[in-house]
Amino acid sequence: MKKFINNVDDFLKESLNGFGKAHSDIIKVNFEPNFISRKTKTKEGKVSLISGGGSGHEPMHGGFVGHGMLDAACPGFVFSAPTPDQMQAAAEHVDSGAGVLFIVKNYSGDIMNFQMGAEMYSGKNDSIITNDDVAVEDSTFTTGRRGVAATVLVEKIVGSLAENGGSLEECKKLGEKVNKNSGTMGVAFTSCTVPAAGKPTFDIGNDEMEFGVGIHGEPGRKREKIQTSKTIVNNMLEAILDDLKPQKNEKTLLFVNGMGGTPLTELYLVYDDACEILKSKGIEITRSLVGNYCTSLEMQGASITLLKCDEEILKNWDAPVHTAAMRWGM
């Protein structure tokens, strides 16, 4: 393992320290329990949005704390769900009386810990669960689909509504709409290495890729030989379109997300391929996002998320945002 580490046990703390120092104009890092909150207090009457999850997906979620997005984020250990006391403390810290909406990715550990945190928090609160990963089959008997990159879009879009006075119910409703209108598919070329483990999470050949990989390096649909970008992107989009079934000429947001180890040059190439394929299918791309937003440590690979957009979604997407990882309009 080659990583910037002083002591494995201090890995998260030191990284959070640096994050706090680098973005001290926007956020504040609180320790024991760990949570990242906005530097300024939540304005009265504004619903607070709190997300969180295991660390290792940076900039998600701490990088999305700030105006127009989250009020707080609770980072767990690398790839491990945060603990209920973190959510409780974050909620107590940010809630201005309008209630708290927890945004949770659909992973068993996250669900359980957020549920317990919500039970321990005495104020008004509700939760939305994201499950955009089309690589996983959904059924009532299983954990269901994973919550992955579309969580970024949910946090941005609901964040805008909350900033503009949306109620807890309205925020939840919009978040669920964004989640339902999104589909994500991921591919990995290499594994990631969890610092505490010290070795790659999975073995993969030089000429292989994991199709449908999760954001923790957990295996996906199948292991395949690597192909041209056009073929890979086409297969990813097919899986998404099969699930989302967009109408002809429906407006969409196309989000190409890097897993952490793939350079932007490649992500833009993927974006180009995706544009061509979607265009040939008569799907209109009206908004774009390209970059490393929901990562898996140093994994090489990318995910594509397509979001079907209506006017409400577009308006909230375009609204100003000022966080460590996303900034426009202000």
Place this chain on the structure above:
Amino acid sequence: MITETKGYMSVNFLISQAKNIQIVIDQNAAEIEALDQNIGDGDHIFNVQRGLKLVVELEDDIKNLPLQKGLNMIAMKVLSGIGGSSGALFGTFFMSMAKTPDLDKDIDFKKACEMVITGINAMKERGKADVGEKTMMDVLIPVSEKLNELKSGNTDMKEGLSEITKIAEDRMLATKDMLATKGRASFLGERAKGHIDPGARSSQLIIDTICKSLINK
């Protein structure tokens, strides 16, 4: 017939068991990690090891406390110090055990069984997982059912505990051929088959360690 009446559950008992379990888990850490990397993401063993270390380190703070207080402190430590599914589930286990009535009285074997059954039921509720879903509950639920039988039956305690170690082992091994419908492994579909669930393995080791220490008491 169960006749023993004292000392089956106390703060010191819990701490000494945590120490025993720590040794066994450390000895089997590489295997559990490998199982998790096959079908999960490799965090389970670190969570279990971190949790055990935290409980053992609590010794000086809790050794003189009444059982209920001790259990609550263990629960909060586990809940806030581990993370992941394991933290929530084991935290729930201790928190619920602490809610068993009459903990200020001597805890006999029956009462100890009742506490463990209460704890496992709460885990089942929290994780919404049942037998056959390739999780730690595949080991814990049958163990809980057997404890319930022991609590109200006439089996010799040591014989009963030895049966429990057998049940735990069989059920752990049985997760190998299951499809997962809960937890990280559920995302794998057919590919999860052929691998023992790491949570089932760590739970089985925990059960085995506790039972054997009671049998050899």
